[in-house]
Amino acid sequence: MNNLNPFLIKTDNIITGFKNEKPNPYYIFIEEGKIKEIGLQSEIRDSLKQFRSFNYPNCTALPGLVDGHTHMIAPGDGTGGDDIAKETDETLLIRAVNNAKIFLDSGVTAARENGAKNDIGFILKKAINDRIAEGPKMIVCGRPITITAGHMGYFGSPADGITEIKKEVRKLIKEGADFIKIAATGGSTVTSNPLNPSFSVLELKTISEEAHRVNKLTAAHCTSNKGIQFALEAKIDMIIHCVFDDENGNFHYQEDLVEKILKNNSWVNPTLQISIFELEHLKDKMKKSSETSKEQKSMLDKMKISVENRIKTVNKLTKSGVKIMAGSDSPWGSYPPGQFYKEIEALQKAGMSNYEAILAGTKYSAQSIGLGEQSGVLEIGRNADILIVKGNPLIKISDLSNPIQVYKKGIKQKNEL
Template sequence: MDTIVSAERILLGPRGHRLVDGAVLVQGGIITDVGPRADIEARAPHDLTRFFYPNSTLLPGLIDAHVHLVLDAGPDPVSGLASTDDTTLGQAMADRALRLLDTGITTVRDLGDRNGLAVRLREDIATGQSPGPRILAAGTPVTAPGGHCWFLGGQAKGADAIRAVVRRNIERGVDLIKVMATGGGITKDGPAIWEAQFTEEELRLIVREAHHAGLPVAAHAHGTAGIAAAVAAGVDTIEHCTWMGRDGFDVREDLVTTMAARGIAVCPAASPDWRGFAQRFGPERAEEMFARMRWMREQGVRLITGTDAGISRAVFDDFVSSLEFFQHIGYSTAEIIDLATHETAQALGIAHDTGLLRPGHRADLLVVDGNPLDDLQVLRKVHLVMAGGRPHLPRTSRACP
C-alpha cells in the first residue's frame, strides 16, 4: 500500500533532529520522500492512502533486541512451553508478535526458539500472512548438555557437536547465532547463573562458523568468566552482562575497555518488571548492578534496548517500562529514543535500512499522540504503526486516518 503519513512533528533522528508539519511518502514498503507536508503532497501521486495526525509525532519504529516468542511471560514459562505442541505454540507466537507491533515495535531479535518456529513466523510476517514486526531469528541457542535452555534443543558437547548445532541453525535460515555462555535463571537444576558453559576456544569455534556464514553472534553471559571468554572469542553482542562471580559481582575494567574498543554492544535485557526484580533481588544489590550499566556506558560501551520478553513478568506489550530503566541510569528522553531506534539498529547491523526516517529505508515508523521528547510516556499512546510499509492500527488505537 502506497501511503503518505503526516503529523505535527517528525523525529527524523538522530539527536532530536525534527521537522514541523512534515510528511513521509511510502512506496513499495520503502520511504521514498521525507519533508514538509505541503512539498510531499505536491510531489506525490494523487491515488495514495493518506494518514494525517495533528498534535502527534511521527518517529522511526522501535527495536526490541531481546525477546523469546516461544515463552509466555507467565509464572513458569518453561513448563508452559513444555506442555505446548508446535502448532499451538506457533499460533501463540504470532499473537505475541502482534502485541509487540501494537506497542510500536517494528523490529525484534528473537534469541531462542524451538524447532525453527521463529524463522517460520519471520517468513509469515515478511510475506504479509501474519501482522508483526520484522524478526531477526537466532533459532536454537547453543548450550551445554543440561545447560541453560537445554529444553530448546541446542545441547552440544565438543567441537563436532557444537559445529553441528550452529550449522543446523544456518541451514534453517537464521539471522544470527545465539550461545549460552553461562548459566541462566529459568533453567532448573542447570549450571549456576555465574558459571561458564563453554571454553574460550569453543566460543571461538561458534564465532568462526557464524561469521563465515555472514552471521553475528549474541552471547548470553551473566558470569564474568563467560563474559571474558565471549569477549576474547569476538562475539558481537553480550546479553545481560551482569558481571557475576561465585561470591558476588566481579567487574573487570580491562574487559570493559576491550568491549568499547571493539564495538561489542551490551543488551541489559531490562524486563518491563525491572523495578520488581530490584525488590526481589535486593534493592542495594540491584542498584549496584544498575550502576555497572551506567558505568559501562560512561566507559564507551554501547548499550542497546531489549526486554527479555517471554521470561516471567517480561510481558510483550510494555516496552516503555523497559525504556524507563535507561532513564534510571541517566539517559535523557531524546537519548532513549535514539537508543531504541538508530543506535540499536547500528549494533544489530541493520542501520542501513531502518532506525531513521530517510529515503531508501524500510518504512518502519509509528505515530504517537503528543511529543515523546517532552514525556517518554507518550510512546504508550500509539496511533499508527508501519512495519515494512504495512499500516497497522493498534487494537487500542484512537487513530484517525
C-alpha cells in the same frame, strides 16, 4: 489500504534518528511502501498536495521500534522457561503468532528472536514474511546453543565438545538462523548455574568462527564476569545481560572487562526492565500472601540489590562510551509482550537522555542486529516502518506507550477511529 497509492503522513514532531529535531510540523511522503520525502509542512511542494494525507496532530513520528531481544513463544506471566518448554510445539507456535501481532501493534516493526523451541522461530519468521501471520520483521537464531543441562537446553540445541558444537552451529545455519545465540553461562534454567561459564574459550571461539565464516552475528547470554570474559576473548559480537557478578555472586564492576568491550567494539544488551518486573512480581506475591517466609524476604533483598547494581552498570557503561542497544528479553519471566517501551524507559531512567534511549531502541538496536541499512531511522529510500505516538517522547519518554498508528512498509497496522 493499498500501499501502492502514494500518501502523506503529517505530524507535529518527528524523530528521524539523524539529529535531535526541534518540535516542528513535518510531513512524510510515502510511495510503494517506501519513504520518498521528509520535510517541513510549511515547505511542502504544491505537487504533493493532491495526495491523500493522514494527519496526526499533537503526535510524533519516529522509526518503528526495533526490539533486539524477544522470546515470542513465552507468555511473560511469570511462567519459567522449564515449564514453557513442556508445552506442545503447536501451543507455543499459536502463542508466538499472537505475541508477534501484539509487538507490532505496540510499535515494534522489527525484532530479533533470541530463542524458541525446535523450529518455531523459523516457522514464525516465514509465516510473517509470507504474510500468513502479522508481526515485526523477524531476525531469528532458531534455538540458542548451549551445553547438556545448560541454560535453555530445553529448546533443543545442546552441544558438548568442539565436534558437536561445530555441527550444531552449521545445522542452525542450514535451518535458516540469521545469527547464533549462545547461552555462555547458566541462567534461570533449573539445572544450570548463572555464575558458571557453559563453554570454554576455545569452544566459544569455535562458535564465533563458524558463524563469522558465513557472515552471521553472534550474541551471548552472560550473567557473570567469567562469562563476559570468555565471550569477549572469543570475540562474540553482543554481550547480553552483562551482569558483573563474581564467582560468589557478588557485584564487581570489572573495569578491565569494560576496556575489553570497548576494544572489541561489542554491543551490550542490558535487559534492565525484566529484572525490574521480576522484583515487582515478587513484591506483589508477598503482598498477596498472608505471611512472608524468611526465604522470600532475603530473596527480595537480593533482587533489590541486583536491580540497583544493574542500573548502576548501565549508567557506568553509558558514560564510558560502550555501545548500548535495547532489547526487552520479553515476553519472558514476568515481562509481558507489547511493552518494549518499558526497556527504553528503563535505559533513560538509568541515565541516558530521552534521545539516546530512543536511539537505543531504534537506530542502535537495528545496527546491532544487522539491520542498520534497513530499519531504525526515517530516511528517504527506506521502508516506511513508522510509529506514530501521541505527545513527544523527547520531552516525556513514557509517550512511547501511546501508539496511535504503526506503519509497516507503508501499511497501516492499526484501525483508526
